[in-house]
Amino acid sequence: MQAGLSATASTSAPTFGKIIHRHAAESGDAIALRYLDRITTYAELDAISNRIANALLAHARPGDRIAYLGKNSDMAVALVIGVAKAGMVLVPIIWRLARGEVDYILEDSTAQILFLDPDLTPVAKALTVLPERVVQIEGELTEPSWTTFERFIAEAAPARPSIEVCADDALLQIYTSGTTGRPKGAVLSHANATRYRQVIDAAGLDWLQSAPGETALLAMPFGHIAGAGQALLILHARGEMIIHREFDPGALMDAIEVHRLRRLFLVPAALQLLLAHPRAGSADFSSLRYFSYGASPIPVPLLEAGMARLGCQFIQVYGMTETWGGVVALPPEDHDPTRRHLLAAAGKAMPGVELRIRGSEGELLGPGQTGEVEVRSPSNLLGYWRQEEATRAALSEDGWLRTGDAGMLDDEGYLFLKDRIKDMIITGAENVYPAEVESAIYGHPDVADVAVIGVPDAKWGEAVKAIVVPALGATPDPTAIIAWARERIAAYKCPKSVDFIAELPRNPSGKILRRELREPFWAGYERRVN
Structure with a gap:
């Protein structure tokens, strides 16, 4: 076990609204977003998100849920900041979900407003559960009862919203993947990310956090923690975010070569698609310094093939929606061919994170024994939306989160995951x-x-x-x-x-x-x- 801050740590933390305002004041001309042929500076992002927040406050109240159904875009990123400034909670919905799944999330979340990607209008028209107000973020309206984004913010002031938002207020409600049963809405606060960033910064781990102004790529789905959650982390670091609507291995290689990306995050399935692409053998990956992977198990042969082709330092990251992503990491130095057994490890607890293993009877297990992995960290979720019983089952009163993953810790503190307990x-x-x-x-x-x-x-x-x-x-x-x-x-x-x-x-x-x-x-x- 690695001692560290608990999920209830009292460390002060900023909100994302204050972070963007600070970046705009200090580096207003710095590029925040690149999407298609559009460029948005931090000053422009601050102004447009203020208008979004003020428009939201004219139609909803702090704490209300605001849904987004769509692919990645600069407007989606501006929306999450506007929602943050309004003290509301964004519910990003994975666009690949079936109609019934989207209906369930909209009904369960009680979303007051739905922001809609125009590509998803056929899905929206088929829904049986729709908020009273639907805002199409771009293009000509396809439904007369909806409104355009321009009309929605037309009368909203660019001044900072007057309401006070606290770091411990909810910001994201992301529905878990639902591999078994109905998905649950995991509620995350500003502080789950911003407080934890302070802990990581204090540790000085260059391989774990990007530097201010560094270019980063957003290609994972916005409805996933690796989408909306990663976008917020890039903005926290004052990064320059290149936004791809969805993962495309050819477009990704273009971005790496043109923008000379230093770091990249992909899930193992995406890495497999990248390596299988016809251009993968000749693409220039020389700018990459760090490649992070996680979200699902990775076969060691795939990992070794990736290391050989990309030629950069690899980092395994283990976490979940409920922990705003990574809480365990296998650093570059442990991707060592002479210690090949470590390539199967998730890694060690990150700074400020505690790990323990519990048996089926609730007993604490020692090194080498397999049981359920439990995590305590500043990034643990607030709870599950409107599911008190599920929240009590997952979160102990002293901040330990039951992950549902089976694993064991070895004598050196490395976590080896076996699988989901239910699988x-x-x-x-x-x-x-x-x-x-x-x-x-x-x-x-x-x-x-x-x-x-x-x-x-x-x-x-x-x-x-x-x-x-x-x-x-x-x-x-x-x-x-x-x-x-x-x-x-x-x-x-x-x-x-x-x-x-x-x-x-x-x-x-x-x-x-x-x-x-x-x-x-x-x-x-x-x-x-x-």
């Missing part, structure tokens, strides 16, 4: 974690992608099954894949069978939807653990 397979009384098996299979030359699930088995309760996406042009042999895995992990962890599929189902953050893969095998069973 664990129990076969013959042995615990098997799918991510470990997937990592063992991934390096097989005939395997492009893989997911591992538990299926009913009359003898063992559950049996391990691999669902494989074949490599281009390959015709994999199931027996050979099982034998490959057996050389790398214990026999009881190896798949008993292998099925093939064209593409794995994933949620917008890149996590495999094992629930969808399991469903056909468990149909008719009352329990999903045999």
